[in-house]
Amino acid sequence: MAIISSSDVNNIIRKTLNMVDKKIMEHCEIVAYTLYKMLQYENIYSAQQLVDYTMLGILHDIGLFKTGDSENLISYELKNVWEHSIYGYLFLRYLSPLKEHAEIVLYHHLDYNKHSLIQYPDMHIAEYLFFADKLDVYTRLTTDKKMSAAEYFTSNRDKTFSTRAQTLFLEAERAMHITRNLRDGSYRDELNELLSLRQFSEDYKRGFLEMLIYTIDFRSEYTVLHTLGTVTFALEIGKLMHLDKIDMYKLYYGALLHDIGKINIPIDILEAPRKLTSYEMLIMKTHTNNTEEILQGVVNKDVLNIAIRHHEKLDGSGYPYGISGDYLTLPQRINAVADILSALYQKRSYKEAFDPTKIINILKNDSACGQLCPKVVDCAIKNFSIIARNYEAKKNATMGTYIQIKEQYEMIYERFKQFE
Numbered sequence: 030m031a032i033i034s035s036s037d038v039n040n041i042i043r044k045t046l047n048m049v050d051k052k053i054m055e056h057c058e059i060v061a062y063t064l065y066k067m068l069q070y071e072n073i074y075s076a077q078q079l080v081d082y083t084m085l086g087i088l089h090d091i092g093l094f095k096t097g098d099s100e101n102l103i104s105y106e107l108k109n110v111w112e113h114s115i116y117g118y119l120f121l122r123y124l125s126p127l128k129e130h131a132e133i134v135l136y137h138h139l140d141y142n143k144h145s146l147i148q149y150p151d152m153h154i155a156e157y158l159f160f161a162d163k164l165d166v167y168t169r170l171t172t173d174k175k176m177s178a179a180e181y182f183t184s185n186r187d188k189t190f191s192t193r194a195q196t197l198f199l200e201a202e203r204a205m206h207i208t209r210n211l212r213d214g215s216y217r218d219e220l221n222e223l224l225s226l227r228q229f230s231e232d233y234k235r236g237f238l239e240m241l242i243y244t245i246d247f248r249s250e251y252t253v254l255h256t257l258g259t260v261t262f263a264l265e266i267g268k269l270m271h272l273d274k275i276d277m278y279k280l281y282y283g284a285l286l287h288d289i290g291k292i293n294i295p296i297d298i299l300e301a302p303r304k305l306t307s308y309e310m311l312i313m314k315t316h317t318n319n320t321e322e323i324l325q326g327v328v329n330k331d332v333l334n335i336a337i338r339h340h341e342k343l344d345g346s347g348y349p350y351g352i353s354g355d356y357l358t359l360p361q362r363i364n365a366v367a368d369i370l371s372a373l374y375q376k377r378s379y380k381e382a383f384d385p386t387k388i389i390n391i392l393k394n395d396s397a398c399g400q401l402c403p404k405v406v407d408c409a410i411k412n413f414s415i416i417a418r419n420y421e422a423k424k425n426a427t428m429g430t431y432i433q434i435k436e437q438y439e440m441i442y443e444r445f446k447q448f449e
C-alpha cells in the first residue's frame with residue numbers, strides 16, 4: 030500500500046486551505062467542481078486532463094498564501110486580483126506537476142474582452158475557470174449585490190466572461206445539476222471519487238505536496254530552505270543509519286510535512302529579527318498542533334508522528350506533548366536532529382548561518398544534556414561534510430527558483446498594469 034494515497038494529497042491540500050480560511054477552501058472546491066462538470070460535459074478531454082484541470086481549479090487561488098493578509102483572504106480574491114493570480118501561476122509553473130497548464134491560473138481574473146491580447150492555446154480553460162470563479166464570487170461571496178445574479182450575468186456577457194463559457198455551464202447545469210450538488214454537498218464526494226479513482230503516480234503526489242510546502246516556506250525568505258534542509262538532512266542520516274525502504278518513505282513524508290502547520294503563523298513572527306517574546310513563542314509553538322490537525326486522520330500514523338514530534342526531546346522537555354525518549358522512534362529522532370541541523374545551518378531573521386564547528390558543538394551539547402539522540406547526533410557529526418555537501422547542491426536549485434519567482438513576479442506585474 031502507498032504511504033500517501035491520491036485522496037490523501039487532496040485532503041492535505043483541503044485541510045491546509047481550511048486552516049487558513051474556510052471560505053477560501055470552500056470557494057476553491059466549488060470552483061474546481063464547477064469547472065470539472067463543465068469540462069466533463071464538453072466531453073473532449075482525457076481522464077488525466079480532467080484530473081489536471083480539476084486540481085488546477087482546487088489550487089487556482091494558492092497565490093493568496095503569499096499575498097493575502099491571513100485575517101481576510103477573501104477580500105484579496107475580490108479586490109487585489111493580480112498579485113495572487115501571478116504568484117499562483119508562478120508556484121504552479123515552477124513547483125507543481127501542472128507546469129504546462131499553469132498559465133490558466135495567471136488569467137483567472139482577466140476579463141474576456143481582453144483575451145484577444147493573449148496568445149495561449151489553453152485560453153478557453155482560463156475562460157471557463159474565470160466563469161466558474163465569477164459564478165461563486167457573485168452568487169455566494171458578494172454581499173453588496175447591485176443586481177440579481179441573472180441580471181449580472183446577462184449584462185456582463187462577452188465583456189467579463191464569454192458566451193461560450195456561460196452556455197457550456199447552462200447546458201452542463203441542465204444535464205448534471207451542478208448547483209443542486211453544490212447545495213447538498215454531494216459535490217465533495219464526486220471530487221473525492223474523481224481524484225481517488227485515478228491513481229496518482231508517486232511523482233505527481235510528491236509534486237503537489239512539495240509545491241504546497243514550498244509555497245508555505247516561500248512566504249518568508251528565511252524559511253525558503255527550511256523544509257528542503259530538513260528533508261535532505263533526514264534522508265542522508267536515515268540512509269547512513271540503514272533505515273529500511275518503508276521507513277525511508279515515511280521519513281521523507283514526515284520531514285516534508287513537519288512544518289505544514291506554519292501556514293497559520295503570522296509572517297511578522299516568522300520574520301522577527303530578534304528572540305521571540307514568550308507570547309510570540311507560544312504562538313510559534315502552535316505550529317506543531319496545526320500540523321497535527323491537518324495530518325490527523327489523513328496520513329499514515331507513523332508519518333504523522335514523525336512530523337508532529339520534531340520538537341520533542343528525549344528528556345521530555347520538548348513540545349507539544351513532552352514525550353520522552355522511550356516513546357520516540359529512530360525516524361522521529363532523526364527528523365528532530367535534521368530539523369535542528371537545518372535551522373542551525375541556515376541564516377534566520379534572528380541569526381546568521383552558523384559555521385560547522387559551532388553547529389557540531391551545539392549538537393554535541395544537546396545530545397550530552399539528554400535532549401537529542403546521541404546515536405543520531407554521532408552519525409550526523411561523523412558524516413557532516415558529506416551531508417552538508419549534498420545539501421549545498423540542492424540548496425542552490427531551490428534558492429534559484431525562489432529568486433526566479435520573485436523576479437518574474439515583478440516583470441509580469443508590470444505587464445499586467447495595462448489590464449487595470
Ligand SMILES: [Fe+2]
Pocket residue numbers: 089090106113114137138
Ligand atoms: Fe482568484
Ligand SMILES: [Fe+2]
Pocket residue numbers: 056060089090106162
Ligand atoms: Fe477564486
Ligand SMILES: [Fe+2]
Pocket residue numbers: 287288316339340368
Ligand atoms: Fe517546527
